[in-house]
Amino acid sequence: MAKQAGFDYGKFQRWRRPFEVGFWLLLCAVNTVFNGTVSWYDNVRRSQRASSFEPWVWETSSSLMLLALVPLVVLATRRWPFRLDSWRHSLVVHLLLSVPFSLVHVAGMVALRQLAYAVAGAHYDFGHWIVQLGYEYLKDLRTYFLFVGTMSFYGFVLRRLQGEARLLAEPDEGPPVEPIDRPERFLVRKLGREFLVAAREIEWAQASGNYVNLHVRGRDYPLRATMSGIEERLDPQRFVRVHRSYLVNLDYLAEIEPLETGDARLVMRDGATVPCSRRFRAQLRERFGDTPVHA
Known part of the structure; x- marks a missing residue:
């Protein structure tokens, strides 16, 4: 880094x-x-x-x-x-x-x-x-x-x-550059500098108190929001809820490892693991398509 x-x-x-x-x-x-x-x-x-x-x-x-x-x-x-x-x-x-x-x-x-x-x-x-x-x-x-x-x-x-992420604000005049209800990018501010992060590059998100940490290329950017609120703003064809405190981008999901408890462990492309609760496991496997599933 x-x-x-x-x-x-x-x-x-x-x-x-x-x-x-x-x-x-x-x-x-x-x-x-x-x-x-x-x-x-x-x-x-x-x-x-x-x-x-x-x-x-x-x-x-x-x-x-x-x-x-x-x-x-x-x-x-x-x-x-x-x-x-x-x-x-x-x-x-x-x-x-x-x-x-x-x-x-x-x-x-x-x-x-x-x-x-x-x-x-x-x-x-x-x-x-x-x-x-x-x-x-x-x-x-x-x-x-x-x-x-x-x-x-x-x-x-x-x-x-x-660095801290936030949603792009609606302009004072004229139409917004992109949809406000489902943004394509997030604004990240770090050490006085601002840059844009594409929503599709978010690998997973984790709830943490009053924030949701957006994990992008090995870094976590806290966004002041609720998990349900950010879930509504992300593309449902790409992002799926896997736990009360986690949602993942299917493009970055590599493996599902079932656990004896009925829950699962998700292995992302970078080797990181994300928990998947029993409640969301069946839905995830349906969405997972043909990607390998480890028993």
């Missing part, structure tokens, strides 16, 4: 998951060390109100629970992203989600502290629950939106590097 602005997005994709996991692990580790040091200095060194191990138990338990909640915040951010056309709705949703986020964080944090204190032969007292929950929620609200903001910015940067 070609490099863009000195950055090889294809190579990054292979390391993307370790990078993301490593980022959150490092962030939580640094936060634990920093906050633990400050808490130790305030409560042990200066005021002697706690034993040496207590500040580290407090901060470690909090960080572990926050780390466990990161995947849920990722899912929430993908499902309700902050966009110009929907940011108000997303803001309300995330404000509501911050409440269970805080409750789970506090409940898990207290449980871990009680366990650690018991191992040390001590007793942990969280204090007055109502008062402490209010105090913790104010901190968790800030943390939750810090997470959401970080994830949203990261997603924005990835889309800039990866």
Whole structure:
């Protein structure tokens, strides 16, 4: 794959998951060390109100629970992203989600502290629950939106590097260049440049939250749409739904591999595999024509 602005997005994709996991692990580790040091200095060194191990138990338990909640915040951010056309709705949703986020964080944090204190032969007292929950929620609200903001910015940067597709807009004056309800091309914007992708070159499409990823020549271009919506806009003679979250271009389909579950695995011409659910398998085999089918 070609490099863009000195950055090889294809190579990054292979390391993307370790990078993301490593980022959150490092962030939580640094936060634990920093906050633990400050808490130790305030409560042990200066005021002697706690034993040496207590500040580290407090901060470690909090960080572990926050780390466990990161995947849920990722899912929430993908499902309700902050966009110009929907940011108000997303803001309300995330404000509501911050409440269970805080409750789970506090409940898990207290449980871990009680366990650690018991191992040390001590007793942990969280204090007055109502008062402490209010105090913790104010901190968790800030943390939750810090997470959401970080994830949203990261997603924005990835889309800039990866490219983002959209439908051709209808002109202000005169007839459209091509049918709006069934476009022949999609407009892709990447790193400030725009180019056209022919609909027939789309190998398959995959639903991902509020987006549908259009797979073209080894790259995925997210299009803000629903799977049913994009299915209506693509040529039904060429594109067929094979899964709740996938549709494929028959021109790029090489093999159907039946599975014991009744589902199937589709092998595309480039060697990539796409799942096919039992619901769509019979319909696909009828449309597949004379192309080889592996038993």
